[in-house]
Amino acid sequence: xxxxxxxxxxxxxxxxxxxxxxxxxxxxxxxxxxxxxxxxxxxxxxxxxxxxxxxxxxxxxxxxxxxxxxxxxxxxxxxxxxxxxxxxxxxxxxxxxxxxxxxxxxxxxxxxxxxxxxxxxxxxxxxxxxxxxxxxxxxxxxxxxxxxxxxxxxxxxxxxxxxxxxxxxxxxxxxxxxxxxxxxxxxxxxxxxxxxxxxxxxxxxxxxxxxxxxxxxxxxxxxxxxxxxxxxxxxxxxxxxxxxxxxxxxxxxxxxxxxxxxxxxxxxxxxxxxxxxxxxxxxxxxx
Ligand SMILES: Nc1nc2c(ncn2[C@@H]2O[C@H](COP(=O)(O)OP(=O)(O)O)[C@@H](O)[C@H]2O)c(=O)[nH]1
Ligand SMILES: [Mg+2]
Numbered sequence: 001x002x003x004x005x006x007x008x009x010x011x012x013x014x015x016x017x018x019x020x021x022x023x024x025x026x027x028x029x030x031x032x033x034x035x036x037x038x039x040x041x042x043x044x045x046x047x048x049x050x051x052x053x054x055x056x057x058x059x060x061x062x063x064x065x066x067x068x069x070x071x072x073x074x075x076x077x078x079x080x081x082x083x084x085x086x087x088x089x090x091x092x093x094x095x096x097x098x099x100x101x102x103x104x105x106x107x108x109x110x111x112x113x114x115x116x117x118x119x120x121x122x123x124x125x126x127x128x129x130x131x132x133x134x135x136x137x138x139x140x141x142x143x144x145x146x147x148x149x150x151x152x153x154x155x156x157x158x159x160x161x162x163x164x165x166x167x168x169x170x171x172x173x174x175x176x177x178x179x180x181x182x183x184x185x186x187x188x189x190x191x192x193x194x195x196x197x198x199x200x201x202x203x204x205x206x207x208x209x210x211x212x213x214x215x216x217x218x219x220x221x222x223x224x225x226x227x228x229x230x231x232x233x234x235x236x237x238x239x240x241x242x243x244x245x246x247x248x249x250x251x252x253x254x255x256x257x258x259x260x261x262x263x264x265x266x267x268x269x270x271x272x273x274x275x276x277x278x279x280x281x282x283x284x285x286x287x
Contacts, residue, residue: 032114062087149189154231211251
């Protein structure tokens with residue numbers, strides 16, 4: 001059975017059901033936080049509390065795209081209402097969940113109104129405190145993309161559980177930076193799940209992500225010109241549990257193979273982004 005995704009405003013706007021005499025004013029804000037969730041009812045209360053503090057000075061909306069079987073949507077609605085946080089939940093069932101995390105992100109972007117979209121996990125491995133720096137960096141540097149990076153000075157991948165996962169992450173990063181050198185030579189962490197991008201860039205690109213690495217798809221396919229990185233201290237998950245499985249490994253390889261093939265066969269074409277002064281040299285020294 002196919003269920004249409006439902007958009008549930010967490011905070012009722014006064015008079016939302018009253019007849020309108022004039023057309024609705026188009027929504028707009030600086031940043032739309034897009035947060036894919038799957039059974040994150042334990043994480044959401046603390047996440048929303050932190051977001052509420054961080055976003056106080058930023059015009060924003062929070063969109064959870066939820067594929068949960070637990071009560072994540074109800075918890076999100078309740079906590080957002082208690083805090084007065086401008087958050088909504090798009091809950092998906094059945095076939096709508098196909099594509100998992102990456103399709104959830106695309107659904108969130110399609111519903112967003114921000115000048116920028118900021119994609120982050122719900123589990124606090126992506127510290128909400130970093131959002132202010134990401135927004136400031138995007139504005140000051142006129143960046144199309146700001147990546148929260150585990151692999152620049154001040155960042156850490158300590159939250160990757162175990163040496164095997166760390167090795168897989170480093171190898172995957174090396175593989176993608178080699179295969180897509182032209183686009184990724186200045187990007188230290190093209191597989192980060194925490195990033196901010198101009199919404200116009202994301203909706204203007206025909207994305208085809210598979211699995212968890214949607215940033216890679218955006219970096220390789222889109223016409224970005226300026227990308228910046230800020231240090232991410234990726235620490236261990238303290239609430240809830242990881243949804244990563246071996247399937248994500250297979251999805252990642254399928255995703256990289258498809259991107260590589262499309263790039264080779266001319267399915268993806270764009271002007272290479274020119275590295276800014278010093279960047280190419282720095283990237284070569286570090287790789
Ligand atoms: N909507 C949706 N969110 C998902 C899905 N799988 C994982 N997530 C969410 O994506 C984020 C990252 O997942 P997580 O389990 O923390 O992955 P890890 O950090 O790689 O261990 C979390 O917020 C999850 O709740 C999915 O199939 N659908
Ligand atoms: Mg996580």
